[in-house]
Amino acid sequence: MLTERQLLVLQVIIDEFIQTAQPVGSRSISKKDEVTFSSATIRNEMADLEEMGLIEKTHSSSGRVPSEKGYRFYVDHLLSPSRLSNKEIRSIQETFRDQMLEFERVVQKSAGILSDLTNYTSIILGPEVFETKLKQLQIVPLTHQTAVAILVTNTGHVEHRAFTIPQEIEAYDLEKMVNILNDRLYGVPLVQLHEKIFNEVGDLLKTHTRNYEQAFQYLQAALLNEQPAKLYVGGKTNILMQPEFKDLEKVRSLYAMMEKENEIVHLLRSEHPGIHVKIGHENEVDAMQDCSLITASYALGDDQIGTIALLGPTRMEYNRVIKLMNVLSSEMTDTFKSWYQGE
Amino acid sequence: MLTERQLLVLQVIIDEFIQTAQPVGSRSISKKDEVTFSSATIRNEMADLEEMGLIEKTHSSSGRVPSEKGYRFYVDHLLSPSRLSNKEIRSIQETFRDQMLEFERVVQKSAGILSDLTNYTSIILGPEVFETKLKQLQIVPLTHQTAVAILVTNTGHVEHRAFTIPQEIEAYDLEKMVNILNDRLYGVPLVQLHEKIFNEVGDLLKTHTRNYEQAFQYLQAALLNEQPAKLYVGGKTNILMQPEFKDLEKVRSLYAMMEKENEIVHLLRSEHPGIHVKIGHENEVDAMQDCSLITASYALGDDQIGTIALLGPTRMEYNRVIKLMNVLSSEMTDTFKSWYQGE
DNA sequence: TGTTAGCACTCTTGTCTGTTGAGTGCTAAA
DNA sequence: TTTAGCACTCAACAGACAAGAGTGCTAACA
CATH class of the missing domain: 3.30.390.60 (Heat-inducible transcription repressor hrca homolog; domain 3)
Structure with missing residues (x-):
């Protein structure tokens, strides 16, 4: 079990790393307002956290970086529900205010909004036609x-x-x-x-x-003959902006994967309802082992379920993104319900 | 005016560079079968060609690389009409053999074929709806x-x-x-x-x-209200395979450009009928200044004209590609004509 | 006993240097 | 006019070195 202080250190490390993508050193942690003890103490705690497999060094004298296990812990226990800014809420709501209501359009727009707000790549799977x-x-x-x-x-x-x-x-x-x-x-x-x-x-x-x-x-x-189970992708190029993808080879394999629509459909379709986070190697697909995939479901009518997903580096802004997807998926569900209830 | 020998040297340089993407030196030229004179002679010719602006050095003691002007000359005067392989011809014809005829599908498929056969990115613009x-x-x-x-x-x-x-x-x-x-x-x-x-x-x-x-x-x-003038893109990721795009920044700006559908539509729409080649800075769009854009037109019915385009590095296999686009565009025209003539 | 200051150590990063090899330009001879 | 030969240039690579960030450990302190 982790002590209060270890939790704090882990939280700071992950939050910091998510922001900067740089290994986090003990000194920079001790300078944080919410941290009151010295860098030496933090070094000790960090050694423990590393022993537990929650953080890693990139080399023997580097700062620490969250491990996949660390992210997993963070997502499971450390997530502070974040507030969305007014601007974000407005963008989402505007998507659904439009009087022109057509499933394809709304979903396409949603994918766009989601990727714009997060700078990750959004994938929305339409419900089984x-x-x-x-x-x-x-x-x-x-x-x-x-x-x-x-x-x-x-x-x-x-x-x-x-x-x-x-x-x-x-x-x-x-x-x-x-x-x-x-x-x-x-x-x-x-x-x-x-x-x-x-x-x-x-x-x-x-x-x-x-x-x-x-x-x-x-x-x-x-x-x-054919059910094309449509896939709506937004912000494909956002991946290029992430520093973890400065390696062209990774980008290539990721893009290659995204071309295989069938696989993705299969992948997303197999998710149970609710929000799920798959971090790094928790993903079975090879090309996604450096990524996290967050999925959420929305309902269209009574039992027809679609999936929205967000693909980014494991260093993802989990709390903001999860909140965002929660809001979006329920907004989608509500909207679609309102369309088809008068049937 | 260029001598016979200068033409040969230029041709060899460009052909070689198109294949290898490496600067071409005098020695490697002299080793070619069709070249009978020594590297020193070739160096003299190359100096002349450089003076004329047809080839360039990447640094003071490097081999030569075709300049944009060189490519232009090559395309205008040196293009040897290439034969397509049976396999290529078959792929194209199969696209149109399909009994299901729907404009969108055929065009989508054509874009796929074109990018597969060339390893460049194909863009097809549907006719003005x-x-x-x-x-x-x-x-x-x-x-x-x-x-x-x-x-x-x-x-x-x-x-x-x-x-x-x-x-x-x-x-x-x-x-x-x-x-x-x-x-x-x-x-x-x-x-x-x-x-x-x-x-x-x-x-x-x-x-x-x-x-x-x-x-x-x-x-x-x-x-x-709206005419969405559809754009069909194939092989977007092929760009990543080209060595000239190992620089992420270039890829980024190119992808950013391709997201701006309006601009591309406008760009392609403004082309006159027939085959056109725009090399490097001949393109007005900033992001395309390292690329060549080849456009050809097809007809749908009597006067409705669409455009097929191919985007690749300036180091493009011009003769193969041009031949390919010729075949494809006339195949498209014929097919569409056969559909709508019975009207 | 938990915390911290201090110090030696490690590893990355950037800079500088020298070497190698490909390729050129020029000159003089054939 | 062509070519052999040679001096020269430059990119690319490898090794050396210093600076800096960060660690682990130890000993002192509260």
């Missing part, structure tokens, strides 16, 4: 052989896809099919769409449409 | 107070926006308005939409809709 419900399906013919299929969900999400109509199929058949589908599938969650179509609507379609199989196949390829 | 024609307008109500407005163009482009419906306006009014608009505005180019509405359709709307002004205002804000 398939859990949203079908509002409307539609085909807009463009030429004789081409058309656009459009699908609107109850969240205002619009999925669209242009496609070629093969010779054998009349645009009219498609239209008819879409009418039937619209009639029968209104309000059906996208996940159940396949099933519903085969079990309940299939027969109906067959009797009303020529070339049912083909036409349907095309429609399916156009719209129902 | 406003020059496309209205195919269909639609409102899909989500809740009592919210709805999605959808606009489809003849190019298969889908623009959508969710918005709140104010208390005073009935969803029914909007629907009615949309029906009228659809009827009257089919085939109208988006640029003329405003004008047409005010001159020809306005009266009609007023007589048929309550709260015309407000409803219309909302509709306009939702859809007609």
Whole structure:
């Protein structure tokens, strides 16, 4: 167990290092107002803290730097809930004040705000599209052989896809099919769409449409095939500003990782609701072993959950950032609730 | 005017430097098969070439490096049309073989291909959306107070926006308005939409809709306000691989520039049709003064023109890249033509 | 017994110096 | 006109050295 004084020293070291990114020496600690004892005493305490694995030296006579274990302890026990400045609160609220409400836009904006306020990279994962419900399906013919299929969900999400109509199929058949589908599938969650179509609507379609199989196949390829589980990233370049990433190789591997959207989606999707902090090697992804990843969840409607995440160096302003993400995620949840409650 | 031999030396220097990114010395030139004279002779020629400003030294006793003027000369006079490998040709063609044809997707894919094949950063600018024609307008109500407005163009482009419906306006009014608009505005180019509405359709709307002004205002804000002139970027991280960008500061300013989409759109939009090469300081943008920008245009339909661009270090594989962009841009033009000709 | 002053020690960082090697310019001979 | 030869230049690297920051340890002090 740590003494009161050790806690204080650890806190000062981490706070200082988060600010400056420089190893913290005993002298500079003893000069702090809240510290009343001499640098020699602090050196002793620091030796103990190091023995416990909470701090490290970069070389034998350097100041101390928090270890991952140190950050972990800090996050678990030392976090003082920080106040956000008025300006920060205002920026967040303004994002949601906008009367134009569209999921994509708001999320995109949120990602921007989050990265701007923190100078880290924000990643927001939209909720599983398939859990949203079908509002409307539609085909807009463009030429004789081409058309656009459009699908609107109850969240205002619009999925669209242009496609070629093969010779054998009349645009009219498609239209008819879409009418039937619209009639029968209104309000059906996208996940159940396949099933519903085969079990309940299939027969109906067959009797009303020529070339049912083909036409349907095309429609399916156009719209129902793919759930792009969108990722919204903000402040990708903020990483370049962090002194820990002056090494190009690190930047490269981190950027390479961010290109792999699938992996990130998978990573974020697997998080449980609530705020989570993963520090350094707690992250399984190789490229992120010098980073911390903070995730929080927001709700869209009743049980559709999305994730907001913030990626920065392990030397992160944890208390500010966590507060910020708390505010943002609940603001998002509230906003989305207000949109869809009148449904 | 340059002698035959000077041309050869210049060519070798530039080719070599493009490959290795290292200053080229007289000895290494003389060892080339196509070069038959001694290093001393070459040194004399090089002195002349330097006097003409076509090559430079990095320090007083270094090998030579092409100057911007040298690259310019190379591009204008020394470019040998290169053959593309079968693999390259195949990658390009596969992009367009896909039966799913949607402008956004194809362009996105093209950007990917282009950056993959070149290891530079590709930027593709979609054509001015406003020059496309209205195919269909639609409102899909989500809740009592919210709805999605959808606009489809003849190019298969889908623009959508969710918005709140104010208390005073009935969803029914909007629907009615949309029906009228659809009827009257089919085939109208988006640029003329405003004008047409005010001159020809306005009266009609007023007589048929309550709260015309407000409803219309909302509709306009939702859809007609903004043309997002989309930018598709591929291989942003390729820049990091180039040795000339081991300096983080350069990377930073370049990335910062690429975030400013408006500027880039403006930059690319101002290019005339055809292939253009801007080398180093020929670019007006500060962050690009160490880069070359190659632009080519493609046509979408008759007079709607988009731009594809490739951003890399001034030390670029000009002949391969130019060939590649030629092929790609004409492939794009052909493909789009085939889509929309049946209209 | 806990705290602190003092001192020797360690390691980084920056500067300076000398060496090496690649490459040049010039000159004189072929 | 071309080329061999040579003196010269400069970047890059390595080693030496001083300065400075910071530590650990010891002995004295409260």
